[in-house]
Amino acid sequence: MLEVHGLRKTYKSGRREVEALRDLTFTVDTGELVCLVGPSGCGKTTLLRCIAGLLEPSGGKISLDGHEVSGPAPGLAMVFQEYGRSLFPWMSVRDNVELPLKQKKLPRTRRAELVEEALGAVGLAGTESAYPWQLSGGMQQRVAIARAVAYEPSTLLMDEPFAAVDAQTRADLEDLVRALWRRLGVTVLFITHDIDEAVYLGQRVVMLSSSPTVVQDEVTVDLPADRDQLHTRADPRFTELRTHVYEQIQQAKLSQAL
Numbered sequence: 001m002l003e004v005h006g007l008r009k010t011y012k013s014g015r016r017e018v019e020a021l022r023d024l025t026f027t028v029d030t031g032e033l034v035c036l037v038g039p040s041g042c043g044k045t046t047l048l049r050c051i052a053g054l055l056e057p058s059g060g061k062i063s064l065d066g067h068e069v070s071g072p073a074p075g076l077a078m079v080f081q082e083y084g085r086s087l088f089p090w091m092s093v094r095d096n097v098e099l100p101l102k103q104k105k106l107p108r109t110r111r112a113e114l115v116e117e118a119l120g121a122v123g124l125a126g127t128e129s130a131y132p133w134q135l136s137g138g139m140q141q142r143v144a145i146a147r148a149v150a151y152e153p154s155t156l157l158m159d160e161p162f163a164a165v166d167a168q169t170r171a172d173l174e175d176l177v178r179a180l181w182r183r184l185g186v187t188v189l190f191i192t193h194d195i196d197e198a199v200y201l202g203q204r205v206v207m208l209s210s211s212p213t214v215v216q217d218e219v220t221v222d223l224p225a226d227r228d229q230l231h232t233r234a235d236p237r238f239t240e241l242r243t244h245v246y247e248q249i250q251q252a253k254l255s256q257a258l
């Protein structure tokens with residue numbers, strides 16, 4: 001379970017201060033898939049960096065599985081938007097996926113098993129010896145997802161992971177994330193700009209206000225758990241939910257403009 005309570009972050013450089021996060025409180029239950037949406041610049045990356053233990057908050061508390069986060073947390077894996085920068089081009093697909101497992105000091109045979117399983121799960125069996133630059137953008141993002149999954153995290157943070165791929169690939173990757181999430185029972189916090197994507201993927205959508213950021217609203221996505229691109233997106237309830245989220249985001253932008 002991920003708990004974010006009263007989180008604040010103010011950046012200070014010299015005399016200049018930027019209050020990025022004012023007061024964020026939300027939870028993601030164990031095994032839940034929550035999507036977070038908010039206007040550009042509202043502090044999504046700041047929030048993720050705080051959760052990942054890469055940035056020190058100015059106040060508030062973050063706990064992961066009952067332990068307060070005060071540095072990189074062991075049960076956490078991340079998938080970033082820029083797969084081109086998160087994979088090492090001089091390493092094969094196998095070595096890229098295996099690297100965090102070496103850092104975890106797992107024995108060689110277990111590492112090989114996990115790499116094979118994870119690549120199989122993302123539909124990339126047989127690409128072990130290829131280099132990232134020999135693969136399409138969508139395939140590279142699958143490698144990044146395989147690397148996160150092989151690590152066997154309790155919590156997966158995804159920071160706009162599909163923003164840089166084409167629409168068809170994006171739809172396939174969205175279905176992959178839901179399938180993996182259902183199979184592995186992992187807790188997922190998925191950050192996106194895309195309202196349709198948030199409603200399609202999430203069990204819950206948390207909406208952020210613009211900076212200085214608070215939780216504007218949240219909504220439970222009461223769509224059936226079995227989702228598919230064609231029927232779910234054509235469901236009148238999907239349209240209602242996306243309209244609600246859209247209106248909240250518009251309101252957040254308006255209050256920023258005032």
Ligand SMILES: Nc1ncnc2c1ncn2[C@@H]1O[C@H](COP(=O)(O)OP(=O)(O)OP(=O)(O)O)[C@@H](O)[C@H]1O
Nearest residue numbers: 011012018020039040041042043044045046047211
């Ligand atoms: N290192 C920093 N020093 C000072 N201000 C910063 C720093 N990093 C971010 N900010 C400010 O904090 C606020 C939130 O930035 P952040 O990058 O977290 O937003 P974001 O929601 O991820 O943006 P986007 O959606 O455009 O990627 C912005 O006003 C930004 O200018």
